[in-house]
Amino acid sequence: MKHSNIDRCDCTLIHEDVVNKVKSNMPEEETLYDLAELFKVFGDTTRVKILWALDETEMCVCDIAALLNVTQSAVSHQLRVLKQARLVKNRRAGKVVYYSLDDEHVKEIFNQGLVHIKED
């Protein structure tokens, strides 16, 4: 989005000790960025559905499109995003390309998310 390079806090620093302590314990900027990027990938219904489906079995693009009731093109675009995030892999069998999960943690992350959703 919009980012100025003269970012600065515009109010009085109240608890300098707390800020410094937390700052020293924060992971590297890049790590947190990568983490956000990963969750961004999970932050779309179509992709969540694809991952959920692939956790069950490998599927070809056309089948995924039929399952989710979206265009094959849309699925293809999303599969590219998932592949770039190293969440899925694919194999070609003639004309057909089969996609499958490339990470065992996907379901675990989903389950943790579900725990949060379920509690109210």
Place this chain on the structure above:
Amino acid sequence: MKHSNIDRCDCTLIHEDVVNKVKSNMPEEETLYDLAELFKVFGDTTRVKILWALDETEMCVCDIAALLNVTQSAVSHQLRVLKQARLVKNRRAGKVVYYSLDDEHVKEIFNQGLVHIKED
């Protein structure tokens, strides 16, 4: 984004049995939607940083702004998003509002994500 209400698969259905089986095992539409919405909240660096910081200790808005080097307004906006997602809660102490985590699973979800990032 753009959604037509006459979505349809535009290619031949190749493995109808697979599609039907996966479809019958898929969670409800709403569940997957909520899951994506939750991860969308995690999909921003500023919010990830805020959550990471609050996992350490409760903080006031001004301190968070100083820690992340962003405006107090930007932090306030993001805290609202986090609160709506029931990830943080707040308490008022005079003029100062302190925010803290409202979910013990946040760090667990982050850790799962980190596992994925770390492997290459």
Place this chain on the structure above:
DNA sequence: TGAACACTTGAACAATTGTTCATATGTTAT
């Protein structure tokens, strides 16, 4: 070779997002 099929890709577009700025609210102390 060429038609048919499965899939990929790029441009275009509306919708959504995150920040900034200005202003409003709420609390304290004088």
Place this chain on the structure above:
DNA sequence: ATAACATATGAACAATTGTTCAAGTGTTCA
């Protein structure tokens, strides 16, 4: 009351996103 301060909020804006459409690969089979 009024000033000072911490925070919240609304409008505006550029950047990003996800889908569609059209055209492109790549593979098979006649």
